[in-house]
Amino acid sequence: MSFIKKLKEKITQQTESVTNKFKEGLSKTRDSFADKINDLLSRYRKVDEEFFEELEEVLIQADVGVQTVLDLVDDLKMEAKRQKIEDSEALKPLIIEKFVELLQPSAENQELNVQDGSLTVILFVGVNGVGKTTTIGKMAHMFKQQGKKVLLAAGDTFRAGAIEQLEIWGERAGVDVIKHHAGSDPAAVVYDAIQAARKREIDVLLCDTAGRLQNKVNLMQELNKIYRVIQREIPEAPHETLLVLDATTGQNALSQAKTFNEATGISGIVLTKLDGTAKGGIVIAIRNELGIPVKYVGLGEKLDDLQPFDVEQYVYALFSELFEEREQQPAE
Numbered sequence: 558m559s560f561i562k563k564l565k566e567k568i569t570q571q572t573e574s575v576t577n578k579f580k581e582g583l584s585k586t587r588d589s590f591a592d593k594i595n596d597l598l599s600r601y602r603k604v605d606e607e608f609f610e611e612l613e614e615v616l617i618q619a620d621v622g623v624q625t626v627l628d629l630v631d632d633l634k635m636e637a638k639r640q641k642i643e644d645s646e647a648l649k650p651l652i653i654e655k656f657v658e659l660l661q662p663s664a665e666n667q668e669l670n671v672q673d674g675s676l677t678v679i680l681f682v683g684v685n686g687v688g689k690t691t692t693i694g695k696m697a698h699m700f701k702q703q704g705k706k707v708l709l710a711a712g713d714t715f716r717a718g719a720i721e722q723l724e725i726w727g728e729r730a731g732v733d734v735i736k737h738h739a740g741s742d743p744a745a746v747v748y749d750a751i752q753a754a755r756k757r758e759i760d761v762l763l764c765d766t767a768g769r770l771q772n773k774v775n776l777m778q779e780l781n782k783i784y785r786v787i788q789r790e791i792p793e794a795p796h797e798t799l800l801v802l803d804a805t806t807g808q809n810a811l812s813q814a815k816t817f818n819e820a821t822g823i824s825g826i827v828l829t830k831l832d833g834t835a836k837g838g839i840v841i842a843i844r845n846e847l848g849i850p851v852k853y854v855g856l857g858e859k860l861d862d863l864q865p866f867d868v869e870q871y872v873y874a875l876f877s878e879l880f881e882e883r884e885q886q887p888a889e
């Protein structure tokens with residue numbers, strides 16, 4: 558069975574609502590970059606050097622990342638040569654296969670490290686406005702749906718309004734928020750939240766932090782202090798440090814990831830607002846140029862619009878037209 562057919566079969570076995578969320582959320586990216594690839598394939602009947610150059614351009618414009626694009630296209634060229642593919646149509650499935658291959662290694666450590674029967678602490682880092690608070694609210698909702706007891710810690714004491722904003726999301730998700738007044742020590746908030754979580758037999762504690770990227774030393778100091786407090790209470794915590802990035806900021810997201818990763822270890826990324834960009838190729842750049850798994854993606858503003866990042870759903874959503882097209886063709 559062909560790779561494309563197998564992938565299609567796998568997808569149809571999964572929940573339709575998830576497939577639709579990915580399709581809807583990635584419609585802007587699909588409209589730009591997948592359509593451009595299709596256009597390219599129809600303009601060039603035969604694959605030649607010029608074709609590959611144009612393909613590189615399309616992929617770079619979609620924020621896939623220069624080095625990643627060069628590697629991917631080199632690989633495609635070699636594979637096309639090996640398989641003696643000259644017809645551009647025949648190259649389509651190979652492009653999809655390479656995309657999945659490129660993203661696949663991250664699938665291994667995709668799952669959140671959630672403890673069974675003891676408190677899990679998840680720390681959220683990221684600059685202002687990327688969707689951190691929204692993501693915490695959505696994740697609180699998700700854990701609640703799974704029957705878990707959730708508590709939030711308002712560790713962004715720096716930005717005016719951050720505490721109130723978290724409280725609004727706490728209300729929406731139906732979970733409590735531990736807070737101090739604005740300007741107080743975030744490590745003290747997190748400490749109190751851990752004590753409260755223990756008393757209330759909470760399963761998951763989600764901690765907000767202030768993302769002051771403009772001052773890396775401050776950021777490091779603040780995060781280190783929070784770490785120390787958490788680890789004194791629970792040595793193996795935080796179980797996850799999730800960096801929240803805004804997909805619409807493109808390459809900027811990549812440089813934020815580098816800085817945060819240097820300031821503090823990051824165990825995973827939540828990429829928000831993927832629905833708001835035509836440059837959804839940024840997922841690939843992050844995965845490939847940083848080696849940090851994208852664990853969740855934000856595909857809209859609603860509570861249930863946060864989805865575990867699924868490589869196959871992502872690729873299927875990007876190239877869905879191609880999958881439909883192939884369905885009309887005779888069986889292989």
Ligand SMILES: Nc1nc2c(ncn2[C@@H]2O[C@H](COP(=O)(O)OP(=O)(O)OP(=O)(O)O)[C@@H](O)[C@H]2O)c(=O)[nH]1
Binds near residue numbers: 687690768
């Ligand atoms: N379309 C879309 N919008 C999102 C998504 N995630 C967050 N947003 C929106 O992004 C905006 C900023 O989100 P916030 O949660 O306030 O950002 P933040 O990082 O918490 O900001 P600070 O509290 O300043 O750190 C809000 O209008 C959200 O509704 C997403 O996945 N898709």
